[in-house]
Amino acid sequence: MCGMIGSYSDEYRRGEARRTSKSFSDDPGGKDRHDLPAGVKAAVLVEALPYIRRFWGKTVVIKLGGRAAEDRASLQSFADDLVAMRSVGMKPVCVHGGGPQIGQLMERLGKVPEFREGLRVTDAETLDIARMVLVGKINRDIVGAVNVHGPLAVGLSGEDAGLLLASAVDPDLGFVGSVDRVDPTIIERLLAEGLIPVVATIGSDSSGQPYNINADVAAGALAEALGAEKLVFLTDVEGLMRDLADPTSLVREVTVSELSSLVDSSSIGGGMIPKAKTCIKAVQNGVGRAHIADGRVAHAILLEIFTDEGVGTMVIPDEEGMGVASVGADE
Ligand SMILES: Nc1ncnc2c1ncn2[C@@H]1O[C@H](COP(=O)(O)OP(=O)(O)OP(=O)(O)O)[C@@H](O)[C@H]1O
């Protein structure tokens, strides 16, 4: 890392050396951190210091994917990281998805999930299921895991205090919403009180009709409205891959223009499409950096934000790019 702290251009460029990240299956409770030699612990803290100074008081929106919220150990580790970020002066805002959990409850209730171009066809009953799972289950689970550390997290739905004003994306898809407007006031008030907002992405229109909004899109809209320093997606892959079948093709750093070409080139599919498009839009609209990282890796956000190497993909504005997307160390 370069010496001058305070400008993005020298803030951090990724070195070629990559940290060997531990997954939850390697280390379910993170217990072996107690075995680290004191010198290593001190070195980690020293490496983190410039980042802590840089991000003091800054808002970071973190979107947790549904699969990353599925098991108890990863959820608790994620919650610990939110509290750690707050403890070093950052203002974390959590936005969560829940695709797999919605699908599971639909199946238990005898409904067959149907997707068109990656979006879930959402009739009134499916909307009720999505709302129950997102607001009533996953949101509560995250809030509960954070509040193990004290009364810090407040869970809310995009329907609360006019946070996410929505309308139908396409009448054929039913109650799938797009974000028409974000009123971030309630989030700003919670952050000013030192609380950690946890947002389920159900929005509503002006008549009170709820809509299920893609959580990536909602997280991006919220990051823009809050003028966030960072938008971090925690998902179930290492990051953005040039070729999903090739594990050495992780893109570590990419400019907005380069990412737009990748989206057009069809090397990105499924749930990565809204993520990539949201990264592009958010960085174009003033969010400092967008990141896509592996939520299955223990303490992925801390590694992404507070270490030189990072663990996933970082999306930067064009003017800060060096011209070529940097890809995994094997290339
Ligand atoms: N080029 C690519 N690089 C990485 N992942 C890709 C790529 N193309 C498609 N994908 C798929 O995108 C998926 C991640 O999106 P997905 O919507 O499934 O998860 P999520 O958004 O984290 O969770 P949720 O939808 O519950 O909020 C990966 O599991 C992978 O299969």
Ligand SMILES: [Mg+2]
């Ligand atoms: Mg998704």
